[in-house]
Amino acid sequence: MITCVVEYTIDPAKIADFERFARRWLDLVGRHGGTHHGYFLPGEGASDRALALFSFPSLAAYERYRTLFGVDPEFVAADRIRDDSGCVLRYERTFMRPLLPDSPAGGVG
Template sequence: MVTCYLSYIIDPYKVKEFEHYAKLWIPLVEKFGGKHHGYFLPSEGANNVALALFTFPSLAAYEQYREDSFNDPECQAAFKYAEDTRCILSYERSFFRPVFEGSV
């Protein structure tokens, strides 16, 4: 299992647009076999940092999702929405493996 951690720098004047973008992606990740754990928008502190977490069974499954998303019309529309609104200034992607109680 691998969890993708996305850290976004967003335009603080376009949080509503970024929230719409986030809501587009949650079902799309799940459509391609992932489990979305949500987006996290600014509240207190920095007003331009947002996060997202989602999990795939393996890095290979994540890579397949990425490849498939580039050919999916709904995913393309979500990419275009972010580009058109310019709500995302930059992002950084990292991968983690979860540790659960009792796991070895």
């Protein structure tokens, strides 16, 4: 399993737009082979950071999902929310592997 962690810098004045953008991706990831673990929005403290975590069974599965960006009309519409509203100022993706209680030592669980 591979987990994508997306760190967003968002416009705090456009949190409603960001939530609308996030809800679209919650659905799309699940329908295209991934498991979305949710978006984590500002609650207290810094108000311009948000996180998203979602997993795919493998990096290859994630790469198949990525081929839909800019092509699939639903993906384009979801990104249009971000682009048209300006709710996301920048973002950075990191790929991680989980170490879970039942994972084999040194392996990917």
